[in-house]
Amino acid sequence: MNEASSPLSGPGTLVMGGTGFLGYHAVLELLQRGHRVTVLALDLPEADLLPPEVQVTLANLDACTDDELRVLLEGQNNLVFAMGADDRVLPDAPAYDFFHKANVVTTERIVRLAREAGLRRVVICGSYFAYFERTRPQLQLAEHHPYIRARRDQARVALEAAGDLVVTVLELPYIFGSMPGRKPLWAPLVRYIDSPWPLFYTTGGTSMVTVEIVASAIAGGCERDGPSLCLPVADEHVPWRRFVETFSRIVGRNQKVIEVPGALARLGAWFFLWFTRLQGKEHGLHPVHFIDVQTRDTFIADDELDAARDLLGFGRGGLERSWKRTVRDSQG
DSSP states (O other), X not given: OEEEOOOOXXXXXXXXXXXXXXXXXXXXXXXXXXXXXXXXXXXOSSTTSSOTTSEEEEOXXXXXXXXXXHHHHTXXXXXXXXXXXXXXXXXBSSHHHHHIIIIIIHHHHHHHHHHHTTOSEEEEEEEHHHXXXXXXXXXXXXXXXXXXXXXXXXXXXXXXXXXXXXXXEEEEOEEEOOBTTBOOTTHHHHHHHTSSXXXXXXXXXXXXXXXXXXXXXXXXXXXXXXXXXXXXXOOEEEEHHHHHHHXXXXXXXXXXXXXXXXXXXXXXXXXXXXXXXXXXXXXXXXXXXXXXXXXXXEOOOHHHHHHHHHHHOOOOOOHHHHHHHXXXXXXX
16 A cells, blocks of 8 residues: 555545545545545546645555555544446446446445444445436346446445445436546547537437536535435436537537437447457446437436435536536547
């Protein structure tokens, strides 16, 4: 482990993944609220990424022993888990084994260690796909998609392992914003929109949010009392057409979206599926079945978002400003 430290007063919060996109913004929000922040991360994209008062430990979580993690947890009040594997990873088949190890096994381990160390709260950065798996059972999302099955199981083991901990599993949608030293996750889409090609996209839409609002929700989870819960976090419900055409205006193209029929999208997804299978890989989101999700209005229910706002204290607004920052930093 590579360590540097500077003691501060205030509640102690360990952010696992504190140099990643979500973790970085969570660290800044927690510092603003007076937390004494410690970070465990795999790498540091810029030497001065975090303020000097933040204690940073660079290590691979999977390579850390339980005793090494207990040292990091000593004296902490809260733990934020902003690590794990997302659906962009294309692992060797079977995909569920990979996502289960990265998201389920690791979550169960860190919640158990946090409980044994006497922490009060744990916040897990999860996925809104688990929300839809729970609220739209007719889509059979866990059956078709290994990644969604793992996210569902991650939430389950987190709540089961909680004991006296207050565990908050945040069900996070598409998130926008930027940070120093890393390209936004949306950079490939920005390159496509900024290319001379026509803009093809699907019908449907989804819930979206800025990274600053997510950071506020994470901090709210580190400060709330009450039962352990899965809580969705989002701001606006955005049709894909509006989203892509707004990005086109931001890059200066002002192109209109040509909506791809679902049948044609499925045909392309079949070719994509078989190409990856020939490589011995498996998608976390089954390309063909995912068209059924992509072409729907996958919007989180407003009443559930209102309830989550009341519990976590996160606000609203700033999405289009965040889109502009996302595009700017994707092109830089």
